[in-house]
Amino acid sequence: MPFFFSCGFIFVSILIGPLKVIPYIFCSFQIPTNAAGLIEYRAHPFWVQKYCPFHEHDGTPRCCSCERMEPRETRFVNLDDGRKLCLECLDSAIMDTNQCQPLYLDIQEFYEGLNMKVEQQVPLLLVERQALNEAMDGERSGHHHMPETRGLCLSEEQTVSTILKRPRIGAGNRVMNMITEPYKLIRRCDVTAILILYGLPRLLTGSILAHEMMHAWLRLQGYRTLSQDVEEGICQVLAHLWLQSQIMSISGSNIASTSSSAPVARSSKQGTSSPFERKLGDFFKHQIESDTSPVYGNGFRAGNHAVLKYGLRRTLDHIRLTGNFPY
Structure with a gap:
């Protein structure tokens, strides 16, 4: 099944008096008053980025990762599939398959720390959006796929175009000189590969990978159709646990883990993490928690409730026996 985000945020409309100052406003010009003589603006509920309602319909780009709008004085990076990436998210973006391998090893260690080692060697490939869509079409499982798919756990033999070399950022902040190569997937077990969309920050890439790794683990452990x-x-619970472990690691926290919490994982990114990366981790974690979709959102909340109450191992044992979460 694919990994996607269904954002549960509601962008707030706020009215204030015309003489009040609006802090941290996104717009570079004075917002006119409406017919009632009040200033109306929108605010992102997580980043609290404020902007006038006009920008919701004028094509102002949003970052495909953090959802913030492109300021007038800054130009986002243009990825080749039409996505836009802000410069802060670009700083830790994973751009090719080789660059993603250390992160893959970290998440394998994370699973081992939960006594959930994935024994089989499953290829991890970073791909463009078109290759991801083609791979979904090549699966015979008939799963329902959402439009914002960013990751995929494959079980069929097919040839996938993977990103071999990190593209460079050229004139106009456009991605250039991307090198891809065909990769033939061979079915040696119930999982042939994990595909992740390129160009996303390390924490988002990792949470998607942790999600898809759980699909692989369930298949390889022989869980019946759920x-x-x-x-x-x-x-989503595993993706959330991994993000928690990363946020704790970034914060230097030594909070002891319980049977239902994640071990603190080492970071695959060299150097000191920025305050923005910590905030970005909080944002991705909050996206999972506030997702309004019945499958991913409600499914996460039911699963997280079970894991917090019974622990991860007992929850997985119950799923194996009944196909449902314990209550």
Whole structure:
């Protein structure tokens, strides 16, 4: 099943008096008053980036990762599939398959720390959006796929175009000189590969990978066919646990883990993490928590409730026996 984000945020409309100052406003010009003589603006509920309602319809770009709008004085990076990436998210973006391998090893260690080692060697490939869509079409499983798919756990033999060399950023902040190569997937077990969309920050890439790794683990452990909300829900729980471990690591926290919490994982990114990366981790974690979709959102909340109450191992044992979360 694919990994996607269904954002549960509601962008707030706020009215204030015309003489009041609006802090941290996105717009570079004075917002005119409406017919009632009040200033109306919108605010992102997480970043609190404020902007006038006009920007919701004038084509102002949003970052495909953090959802913030492109300021007038800054130009986002243009990825080749039409996505836009802000410069802060670009700083830790994973751009090719080789660059993603250390992160893959980290998440394998994370699973081992949960006594959930994935024994089989499953290829991890970073791909463009078109290759991801073609791979979804090549799967015979008939799963329901969402439009914002960013990751995929494959079970069929097919040839996938993977990104071999990190593209460079050229004139106009456009991605250039991307080198791809065909990769033939061979079925040696129930999972042939994990595909992740390129160009996303390390923490988002890692949470997607942790989600897809759980799909792989369930298949390789012989779990019977599960309902979408149970399978996607428990996969989101693992993505959420991994993000928690990264946020703790970035913060230098030594909080002791319990049977239902994640071990603190080492970071695959060299150097000191920026305050923005910590905030970005909080944002991705909050996206999972506030997702309003019945499958991913409600599935996560049911799975997370079960894991917090019974622990991860007992929850997985119950899923194996009944196909449902324990209550």
